[in-house]
Amino acid sequence: MKFARGSRLTAAICLLALSAAAVACVPPPTQAPTPAATPMPTRAIPTPTSDTAVIHGILLDVTTKAPLVDHPVYLAEIIATGGEGGMMVASMEPTTAPRAYTDSSGTFVFMGIAPKAYALATVTPSGHVLFVRPETRVEITATARPSETVNLGTVLLDSKFGN
Numbered sequence: 150m151k152f153a154r155g156s157r158l159t160a161a162i163c164l165l166a167l168s169a170a171a172v173a174c175v176p177p178p179t180q181a182p183t184p185a186a187t188p189m190p191t192r193a194i195p196t197p198t199s200d201t202a203v204i205h206g207i208l209l210d211v212t213t214k215a216p217l218v219d220h221p222v223y224l225a226e227i228i229a230t231g232g233e234g235g236m237m238v239a240s241m242e243p244t245t246a247p248r249a250y251t252d253s254s255g256t257f258v259f260m261g262i263a264p265k266a267y268a269l270a271t272v273t274p275s276g277h278v279l280f281v282r283p284e285t286r287v288e289i290t291a292t293a294r295p296s297e298t299v300n301l302g303t304v305l306l307d308s309k310f311g312n
Contacts, residue, residue, distance in 0.1 A: 192252060194298060195260055202293035204259040204267070206301030208251045210308040211283070216255030217308055223248050224259055224267040225279065227290065237288065239268040241277060246270075262293040269301060280304050 197203040204224065208217045225241035247267075249257040269280040269289040280289040283305060291299040 192256060192258070194258060197296050197298055198261065200264075200295045201260075202262045202264065202295065202297050202299060204262055204291050204293060204299045204301065206257060206269075206304050208255045208257060208304050208306060211305040212307070216253065217251055217306060218253055218255065220251045220255075220257075220306070221248055221272060222251065222257045222280075222304075223270045223272070223277075224262065224291075225270040225277075227266040227268055230266075237268070237290075239270070239279060239288075241270050243272060243277070264293050264295055266290065266292045269304065271306065280306065 194205050195203055208220055208222060209215065210217055223241055223243060224247040225239035226246075227237060227239050229236070229238040231237070247259050247262055249259050251257045267290065269291070270277055271280065272278075281287060282289060289301055289304060291301060293299065
């Protein structure tokens with residue numbers, strides 16, 4: 150499956166993420182906003198090898214900020230880019246793409262990752278989708294380099310569209 154920035158699927162994902170983020174950012178009128186605590190990983194992040202990388206992050210529900218547990222996340226290989234602000238194409242075959250499952254804190258860890266550029270993806274009832282940052286509407290990407298660890302930070306997903 151290939152993804153292209155600017156496609157209707159990506160536009161729909163961005164709109165979905167923006168809609169969910171907008172709802173999550175508006176507190177009820179009678180209640181003061183409460184800062185959400187970021188869950189601590191329940192497992193140690195491994196050290197990368199000399200020829201592979203480690204990529205990790207935490208997956209939370211966009212509305213409740215609760216960890217999404219046992220949720221599959223994938224790395225879709227970026228196969229073409231159009232430069233700054235241009236088109237990006239990512240390819241992912243779920244049976245062979247790097248895959249990780251979140252733990253009880255929402256932490257996901259990809260180990261032994263080949264040096265390449267990747268976009269973070271998941272599978273929803275609507276199909277394969279790339280994660281985007283709601284505040285920027287930009288896909289979450291990582292470049293894996295030998296001996297390096299990449300922290301993608303907190304990633305938000307509307308759980309009703311999850312697996």
